[in-house]
Amino acid sequence: MEKSEAKQVLERAREMWDAQEWLRSAELYEQVLAHYPDEDLSAIWWYDAALAHKFLRNWAKAHELGREAAARSPRGEQDPAFWNLGVAATIQRDWATARDAWEGFGIPMPEGEGEINGAFGPACVRLDTGGEREVVWIQRLCPTRGRVMNVPATKGRRFGEIVVHDGEPTGERRYNGQSVAVFDELLLFESSSLPTLHVTVSAPDASDIDALVTSFFAQDFGAEPASSFHTLCACCSEGRVDWDEANVPTHGGSQSVWLAAPEAEARQLLETWATGDGRGWNGLELFG
Structure with missing residues (x-):
């Protein structure tokens, strides 16, 4: 491929990028990179091709091209090529x-060596399953993975599952004076064995x-009363929410509670709890 032809292909690749035709854009970048892998701008082309496959959720290809992009990028300077490679390699x-x-x-x-299970602090993740x-x-286990610490009310999602999230914040939560980013979920990395009960x-x-x-929680199970849930519009959800101000205090009376525990253990804990004055429960059933 002559350089004049490569220039035309690159222009077409950028046009496809602007049109969000990710696959076609990546294919065009790869055509050029097959002939010019180490030009001054090659790192950018490798990065764009890898990012296009990230958008397509083609993690094998994002991993393959991401390694090439990172190999041509400066280390220790928060270059996004390393971030995207970290996500793809994790998946x-x-x-x-x-x-x-x-x-x-x-x-x-x-x-x-091996799987990263560190303590990277709390964060929030916006689960997205079937439009919900x-x-x-x-609790973050690495820069892109975290264990769910709530009992989700979204059917099919579970307390304790591990999710992979994106790196760009799409919201903020403040709790006890601490600012925590909200990230969008990329995929469910590891399911949880704990069923959700209602x-x-x-x-x-x-x-x-x-x-x-x-x-x-003392038994490493989960419990989420209805009063701990808050309904927000999309605009508010993607903005800043001060949890101390927005939180509706847990209240007495009758209310629904979502539980994450095997049914037998849940019944035992409920029976023990109900020995207190005025406490009661009914209608325990599998949720979803």
């Missing part, structure tokens, strides 16, 4: 490449409901 479970990519981006990794959108809290409980005071929640 491909190529832990050696993922570790190197995060280090290349400028994020220190825990010592060791729900923001949940996660029950109606009644109790005199908010402290009784808090005691129920605490009893489940």
Whole structure:
């Protein structure tokens, strides 16, 4: 391919990019890169081709092209080529490449080899399943993976599952003075074995409901009373929400509670909790 022809192909690749024709754009970039892999601008072409496949959720191809982009990008300067490679390598479970990519981006990794299970702090992830959108809290295991710490009310989603999220924040939550980013989910990385149950409980005071929640979390299960959920419009969800101000305190009376636990253990915990004065429950059933 002559350079004059390559220039025309690159122009067409950028046109396809602007039109969000990701596959065609990537194919055109690859045509040029097959002949000119190491030009001054090649790192950008590799990056754009890899990013196009990320948009297409073609993780194998994003991983393949992302390695080429990162190999031509400066290390330790938060170059996005390393971030996108870290995401793709994580999804491909190529832990050696993922570790190197995060280090290349400028994020220190825990010592060791294999799967990254560090303590990277809390964040929020916007789950998206079949058009339903729900923001949940996660504990981050690496820069792009986190364990869900709420009991989702979205059917098919579970407490304790591990999700992969994107790197660009699409919202903010503040809780106890701490600012936490909201990221969009890319995919479900590892499912949870804990089923989601639904029950109606009644109790005199908010402290009784808090005691129920605490009893489940003490067993590494989950419990989410209806009063802890908040419905937001898309605009508000993608903005800043101060959880201390928005949070409706847990209240007494009768309300629904979502539970994450095997049914037998859930019944036992509910029975133990219901020995308190004025406490009761009914209608325990599998949710979804």
